[in-house]
Amino acid sequence: MKAVVQRVSEARVEIDGAVVGRCGAGLMILVCAMQGDTEANAEALAGRIAKLRVFRDEAGRMNRSIRDTDGAALVVSQFTLAADTARGNRPGFAAAAPPETGEPLYEHFVAALRAEGVPVETGRFGADMKVHLVNDGPVTIPMER
Template identity: 50%
Template structure:
């Protein structure tokens, strides 16, 4: 699994002109699921994300986690994170998990995040989504569960 973690002061997602998820201070997560990903990948990433210390403390040092600030999370499924762009100029998405695997794993990921007691919002899997955000910092970190090995 690949996750782009963006620290935001606010973020929202619309589908067909209707807001389906919105948050204030916290993380917007773009989540890509590979055909080989499993629940262990989601579990590892959830622990990394909820404990990631990228929020400022009283001295403006990045010492606080999203749990420490009681932040919020907006999750967006994004199969294009699994793009293979090595050959030619048109990326291939063949390694992205098919919906029958990706949807349950994305739902599992969100459920695991919700155990942190933080507000979790999301877009709609497979929908054409319009995302708005104010990146705070900016702080953007790319995580890949392949690095857990």
């Protein structure tokens, strides 16, 4: 699985003008299931993100995790993270898991992150979404598992 993790002061996702998920201070996580990914990959990535120390401590260092700060996460499926731009001008997405396996893996990732003690809201798999966020820092970290 691939993810782009952004530390945010707030984030929300809208579908057809209606807010379907939001969080305050915490993490905006774009996630993509790749061909060959398993539930174990989803669990491992969720565990790493829950423990990722990207929040400031008293000394101003990035030394605290989302669990340490009682933050929340907004998780949005994003198959375009699988983009292959090696040839031509149009990205290819063949490395992304097909929807029939990608959606259950996305849902498993969300459940695994919740099991790590992180409050999670989501977008809607496969929907045309508008994502709004205020990147804090900015801090943006790509991750794979």
